[in-house]
Amino acid sequence: MRVLVTGAGGQVGLDLIAELCAGGHEAHGSDVVARPGAGVLDPAVPWHGLDVTDPERVDGLVGEIRPDRIYHLAAILSARGEINPQRTYLVNQQGTWNVLEACRTHGVEQLIFTSTIAAYGPGLPPTVPEDVPLHPTTMYGVTKVAGELLGEYYHHRYGLDFRGVRFPGLISASLPGGGTSDYALFMYVDGVRHGAYQAFCRADTRIPLMYMPDGIRALVELPEAPRSRLRRCIYNVAAFSPSAQQIADSVARAIPGVRIGFEPDPRRQAILDSWPDALDDAAARADWGWQCRFDLDAMTDDLVPRVRELLERDPDQLGNAPH
Secondary structure, three states: OEEEEEOOOOOOHHHHHHHHHHOOOEEEEEEOOOOOOOOOOOOOOOEEEOOOOOHHHHHHHHHHHOOOEEEEOOOOOHHHHHHOHHHHHHHHHHHHHHHHHHHHHHOOOEEEEEEEHHHOOOOOOOEEOOOOOOOOOOHHHHHHHHHHHHHHHHHHHHOOEEEEEEEOEEEOOOOOOOOOOHHHHHHHHHHHHOOEEEEOOOOOOEOOEEEHHHHHHHHHHHHHOOHHHOOOOEEEOOOEOOEHHHHHHHHHHHOOOOEEEEOOOHHHHHHHHOOOOEEOOHHHHHHHOOOOOOOHHHHHHHHHHHHHHHHHHOOOOOOOOOO
């Protein structure tokens, strides 16, 4: 199968491309950023410069490649998105519209969309299913809700096989993308690098999280499910929902002597407080057999050695902790 990945230079895209290639797919990466080096991306993978806000370029690339499936990952995330909400709207909203239109025009069979817990807002039950009122508090969340609705419209109006997941905060040994859940990853990164980290949230902050290998597996498994088994287009996927203190304790178990403290940033804490404590993913489990494999401590055991390896190879690989 020929597959195009937008936003492929980000946190999810490179791991996804590697998994798609391992599964025998012809994967094409695209992004506004330059092609990653050979140590990051297989040189055999085609790479295309693509600004999803440019409708002619999106249409031209889709018409040139003729993919069977598109993974639409291109987006500006929550924390970075609040710095420039106007640009976030253009990339996330207009970009999604442009990709959907290209799918319609060129007969792309399937579009996989990555949504987020930022689609939710305040006033939620402790464990949140898909069908609750959506009142996001960030431009990132607003545009993801709109993207979900646009995709469902194209599914019902034009027959596009549109499917998506609402991801928890994703954690991996790679450069974070400016999300509000980045405090979790930097506990590991700065725990290894400096032996200490001051998180920008309260110790009792609790949001759903997921280790990247599980996230990639969800993106690979959902498209393969028979359409007849799917009762909806957008699915929650869940793994674990630790407090920030529980993450710090897990890191301390793996990195003895690490010092992790908490200095809440009011703006980012308000975003975190508007998100769910936990996700109900019963629909994904029932419809396409979704099941996470990593809990918090299993993630820690796998992640800490990977962070050490990356920092030894390239100390600047994982960037600087946000302030």
